[in-house]
Amino acid sequence: MPDFLLQTVFNASYAASYMALIAVGLVLIFGVMGVINFAHGELYMAGAYAIVFFYVWSGLPFFVAVALGLVFVGCLGILMELTLFRPLRTNPLGGLIASIGFLLILQTLAVLGFGLRNQNVPPVSQGRITVGGAFLTYERLYVIIATVGLLTALYFFLRKSKFGWALRACAQDREAAALQGISINQTARYAMFIGAALAGVAGAMTAPLVAPSPYMGHSVIVTAFIIIIVGGIGSLEGAVVAAVLYAFVHTFVTTFYDGVIANIVGLLLMLAVLVVKPQGLFGVRERA
């Protein structure tokens, strides 16, 4: 039984990691751009397909492929910013619709370029660490390490660098940020690159574990929304905490009951948070 529990903790840590990457990216984009990026799940999918292209087809080393995937998906984010979100900056619902259009395009491109069926990514490593009777494969461990590393880097970037402050300032008050000489366009570009790249890394790192398919984004976007609501929409720390909370609750309920109940519990958790603290665990009350 202790092994069983520990195994579940390992499982939950992995789930928390990649969900945190996705959710933090989504929060960052929402914070700075003020847009609900419905295509965020498809950016995650694009990251996974970057691995298919760079690692499986082109034969590059896995981590090089992940880095290329990061850049590629980050650039997709910049593309979205330039072509969709910038012209629609005063129109958040328009941005939402545009992101749905982008989502459909990405999905179809994946089908046309790679086929309908899910793709195979050969294992990166067959190794694993064992603790008692529980174990953690290296592939999952890499995801956890990448998440911790990237989020730490992001933390220092946001707290210690001028551009980090600019990003946070923009997310908190776009107009006041402009009054400090911060270019909204430039900041938006940073935010879209980072936010998209985080989703892309999540897709790239998990690609060997999930077998990429064109519609894989759908299953994560809903979870990501739940997480950022529980955490409080404007809060990056909240997103991380909520991802961990949600992943543990979901994994434990799935292990001890079943997945549908786990989903209902997840949704109820979110509703409860909203009713008790409508601005989320870490959120600031929405400014009028």
Next chain:
Amino acid sequence: MKSASSISLTRRSLLTGAASAALLPLVGMPKASFAQENVVKVGFLAPLTGPVAAWGKPGLDGCKIWADWVNEAGGIEIGGKPYKVELASYDDEDDAGKARTGATQLIRENDVKFIMMLGGNSWPGVEEIAARQGMMVSTLLPSDLTPDTTTLIAPCEVHPIYNVTGVDWLAANHPDLKTAVVCAQDDALGKPSVATYLAAFEAAGITMASPPLFFDPATTDFAPVMTQLLANNPDILCLDTCYADYVQPLCEQAFQQGYKGKIISCTLDFYQRIVERTSKEFMEGVIFQFPDFDDKALNDPRINFKKPNEFFAEYVKRYGATEWSAVSWEYSSILDLWADAAQRAGSVEPADVLVAMKEGGKGKHAFGDARWWGKELFGIDNALVGDWPVVVIRDGKATIAEFRSIPDWWDKNGQLLVKHMTDLGQMWNQRT
């Protein structure tokens, strides 16, 4: 009513032509075929886009090969005249409303004589149109059958009944295995399949180590599912009719969590990848139900599927190996059956073909002669069952171990299947 509708039909089609010319210049009306030869059209109504497209699109691709081959050979001969076969497809997006629109278009505008569907979510939208128009429709999901659906047939994959053959074979060849666990996604495909496996295990004297585990179709991480499944150290791990996206991670998880027992599954798409991601040793002896079509055992004379090895080669050549799946051949095998019946009937009219097809209660299923069956389960004998292959992974390659008879199993253990189907609410008269 009849005469009135035929009058209005001509007037309406005139108006339709005028309107489409005037209002919708971009909209192509179904092309009328003025070719010299006779043409018979067959409809393909299944999801071609969206998450369920993997259950439709590869089938349409397979049917194109089938039609090309038949037409290159001069078409099918009906009543002494050669007919070319044309496919008309409509993307139903796995939605009842779109399927209804599509069925109307295929029947009343494209004039098809037979419609192949995936079934499931889309079928209820088509049911009444098919009944009123007397259109013969095939489904891959026999759970669509009811006593009222007289023109609906399940002539190829009588999912999930054939799963009994795998368990039967396993019990005969590995009598030492005593306990099993089963998991499936919680949906219309998973549930009846679980009932079938439960019945088959019970018939084989294998007990369940824990109750069946249903997981949400949106599951992305299968580690917790597997952790729970393996908690009671079962001898047999049954993956039921899990979708391909689930079977692979489930097998990997079983491998990683140190499972040493037997695995049995309904499908094992892309098993080469799973072998690659686990090990040949781990996957040795895994049992499932869908052979590779380059398997030499399919050249056996009793197999009715035409040129299976060549078909597989052509499919891979045209669309790539990764697009091949069970549905790639299933719709084509239905076309075989249909063409054979039409030739015997000397007519392409749905009613005639259906009579010819069901004549004597026997039919030529892809895997051999079979009988029309299903009254006890579906309320109607419109499912074609016979032998079904038991496929075993040997040295990293799927090989047909044996063709086993579904009817034989049913004659001995039918009441068990009915019991478990009833328990899970899967009998036709339990469905709402």
Next chain:
Amino acid sequence: MLLEVRNLHVHYNKVAALKGVSLQVPSGGIVTIIGANGAGKSTTLRSISGLTKPSKGEIHFDGQRIDNLPAEKIVARGIAHVPEGRRIFPDLTVEENLRIGAFLRTDKAKIESDIEDIFQRFPRLKERRTQWARTLSGGEQQMVAIGRALMSGPKLLLLDEPSMGLSPVMVQEMARIVSDIAERGVPVVLVEQNAGLALKLASYAYVLEIGTVAVEGKASDLQTNDHVRRAYLGA
């Protein structure tokens, strides 16, 4: 003249907010804009700093036209704007708020000395330098907002309602801070509802009424102007 606004028109949603405002700010001292709620005071400042695009009219700063520039470029020219409601960044620390004011500057050593200078002027902020700005009191937040604006090293400071919502003691403190800024050589445009205070501080004043300049003149003259006394000084 440091700043010249000529015949400025602004529309929100087809509703005119400014209907031809003209004003001039010399390169020293305090100019105030007073007027009732909705008269267009804040809109005038927002147009100068580029937050609101005028539909007609020109704004010249330091001899160059700036009304077609985006806000972040106008900051670079040397106009710092402390907006209405302070608009500090609540989830940045006090020090981060101040440093972000120097976003466009690259002279690291001078930035450090300016920070120290701000902390000397506002010792309370120094005590709270690592606190989240949202935890500060209203007066302290106003100090952060002003300090943040000064950190850009401005040639002109636009102040929108610095006394709003503050205690009487704090209002006096604010008045001292504003005159101090002007005395140190940064000209100030002060928008105030507290007309009495504003006229005491400023050397020149404009009175805005429904989008136009109703009265202008030396602050000392306006203090005795009948209309101004009746409408704004509660006499």
Next chain:
Amino acid sequence: MPEKTSIGGAGLIGILILAVVLIAVPHLVSFSQQELLVLLTINVLVVVSYRLQTLTGEWSLAHVVMMGAGAYGSALFAKSFGFPVPLAMIAGAITAGLIATLLSFPLFRMKGFYFLIGSFAAGEILRLIWKRFTDPFGGPKGIQRIPGFPEIDLGFIHIDFYDPANYYYLVLVVVLVSLWVLYRVEKSRIGLTFHAIHWQDKLSESVGVDAFRYRMLAFVIASFFAGLAGALYAHYLSTVNPNQFDVNTMVYVLIWTIVGGTSRWYGPILGVVALTIVDEVILRSIGVDQVRPLLYGLILILAILFLPNGLESLVIKARDALRGRGGANVPNGEAVARK
């Protein structure tokens, strides 16, 4: 914002033409397009009722689930309790309204983006319940063989509502009456209060308007008509299942509404009609099934980039041009982008 309510001569002619078109249209299109027409007309009610809900400034993602509540309710009333279908439809719509009333209490504690996602969660829970509880909801397969609208047989006239043309007229009548009711609601004091709540949240509360009650009222009315649309849908297709009311469908409703525009009552109608014709008729006829979603996505993006205020802004511009006014009276982005 309030529009002219009196109808001039030109308006009368317009209405007459519209009436003729609406009556004639099923006879001008192909058989499969008749089927589309029925679904489209039902969707018109879905989007117009949705717009009413958004008048208060809150965007719900539960609207399609409310439609589902009407569909499931009506199906169960007719099938399990033997209600006559017309009665079952109304009962289904009322069910949707009641569920909306209950959901209002947790939901309207939230605003803006929180409400958006909160409503999604509430709807999703309802949908998962249909999926999870096979009795009475039928589980993932849903409910089938729902009785159709009863035939009318008066001897000399026989109307079979399975025929899409006939069902279209039935739907048309129901939808037109509903649109009229929704229009009257919007123009009434209640509707003006909805607008007021949206534009001047704080102010309305300060002058004594109970914003919660009006938000709830808008949500309940919208849900009632969504439920009615769901009932029309269920008895036409004779089947309902949880997938039909999932977030994908909701996304389409959102797309139709926003691409059409929401500042006028007819905006969403333009959206749903134009996009349905584009997707179901034009894109399908090109014969590029696999690329269809891509083209649709592209069209969405172009539509929102070049007509940020929706298709309705074209109508407004055209009308202003006809009236000889120079400047187009197009509301700015905020009207569409009400947060």
